[in-house]
Amino acid sequence: MCIFCCTFASKMNKDLLYKELEEWYEVNHRILPWRETDDPYKIWISEIILQQTRVAQGMEYYHRLVTRFPDIQSLADADEDEVLLYWQGLGYYSRARNLHKAAQLMKNHEIFHQAMRRLGDKARGEEIFSALKSMPGVGDYTAGAIASFAFDLPYPALDGNVYRVLSRLYDCEIAFDTTEGKKHFRKLAEDLLDRERPRLFNSAIMELGALHCVPTAPDCPTCPLNTWCKALANNTVELLPVRKPRPKVRDRYLEYTIYITPEKTTLIHQRKGNDIWKHLWEFVCAERTGEEAIRRKAKGEKILELTHVLSHQKLHARFVIKNVSELPEIPDTVVVHLSDLDNYAFSRLTLKAIETLAQR
Template sequence: MKKSTKQQFFTKNLLVWFETNDRPLPWKGEKNPYYIWLSEIILQQTRVEQGLPYFEKFKAAFPTVFDLANAPSDKVMKLWEGLGYYSRARNLHFTAKFIAEELNGVFPDTHNAILGLKGVGPYTAAAIASFAFGLPHAVVDGNVFRVLSRVFGIKTPIDTTQGKKEFNQLAADLLAKKIPAIYNQAIMDFGATQCTPANPNCAICPMQKKCTAFGDKLIDILPVKSKKIKKRDRFFNYLVFKRADTIILNKRSQKDIWLNLYDFPLVETTALLDEPALTKHNDFQQIIGTTTYSIRKASKPFKQLLTHQKIVAVFWEIELKAELLTNESDFFEVKQKNINNFAFPKIVDLYFKDKSLYLELF
């Protein structure tokens, strides 16, 4: 479809802006689809500054898709530690194995096939297709929603089917089809550095003359979302059992947050507990059984916000007088000096850091 005058203005000015505002990032200009895919998965829901060192670490540890495919899951999770949204790491590993074993290590080169990879949604597929293979697919993510809704004054909520359709169509119309990689990079950078969520740099913006949000003072209300995500509160009482120089860890194997990461035996409750309430709790009694113990200390509450959940955790440091006899197959005893080999959720790392004692917990 032929671009309208405003659409032409947008695409042209975006590309001119990009000529002098291109951010030098290690994956830019990269043509190896494996590295492009790696960077795009790492950057999902992650700021560039945060993702950058992870990209470098993964590239160094796994220079080819075969290296990643053959790596033990614990190694992949450990390298991912601190980046959050751990399903990305599990999908990354799964897809590396699929490409290595089913596709002989050859990355798929059509948009549909890329979209069919586990962990690759429409945004990532468009990015990989355009950056690695020059295919004309426009990226649409939070940055793009924001830029387009502001410049074109679109009030349709971005989290509705109608909104997604409208924005996808507009994004496809605006794409510079002969140079999709440059255009996609430009709009991503424009959203990340120029038309930012708070305090966009309107004063020196090339879109200002035709930007509806700027002209109609709608910057604070665009883009529109129909619903706010309601967070569920969860309270974790972590039982940090110590016996001599060992502690007990738990491998998270249930379908829940932080699958395949490690934490401690856990009593989950609907509010924080004091010591008498904790020790009377059924789950606590089930875990401790007849083992003699003494509670040494409770940490301050630590908090971690996830997309749909707010976690509050207290770490109860408990000395065991004998081996913990438990049927729980996910619990295992490790030497305290070896805990650095395991990947923990951020909230557990915060607890470790607060104690500043990786080697001696008590």
């Protein structure tokens, strides 16, 4: 823990800071559907979507999901394939699988029944927070967000926006995405939190990071926190926050074969194992080495080439169409009519290929 940050935090006039920040929020915040509710289920859905998705894109998915699965029971009772279909295109599919698994666990968990019926009270805060954190896909951030937004419990919610605001407010050079950094910033956030109004405070500091204390060229002269901001005083705003060095991006070469019969049927299979796009569907796929991919390209076996970037992987995909009189026998594949592909969840890469090829 950085002694300087601690000392600075303890010397702050926090009541005045809360007043400035929360008044700024009341005037400037965006109207978002998950902010208009204190339903823990809907807040949970929104927080899982927003973990790796921008608000504009996440909004459509939020409405689709809560319309089709309006409560924990309906989500728990659905097939995983259907949940993936509703998540299709949003990426990071482990979020959807974890949502589904968590709903199945929660429906039998008494603390959630009580909480969802609004019987949770502040005295049971730790119990609710721990139960939330025990769910798949729910870490410190999401548990803190649900606990504070749904139950007004005093837990910080540190997302990327909040890390940025805190690192600038305290002029802190510790990389926020390391184990040490996470601990350090959590301590700062706990210390700074407005314990009287945790829901309002967390919403306000997150919104300040999203709209005002943005990564490049933040509007410091009109910022409600500029009186306290150490980075502004020390002219280090653009240097913060600090991250750990990013891992090298790995290149992968995927070759998809789209068999098509005169009856317009094809073969697809579901991805298994601990790899990208687990449980999503795709055409028959072979992974090549970089050299093999170059050799096959030279042979002219090309129909459509797409590049798709994931967080740590760059995928070089080639889709080859093979017109055949009958489909080959390939283990673990299923036969589908081309007009039924809509009923299966595909990765964004495969969806893009389907759309592009359909337009030809």
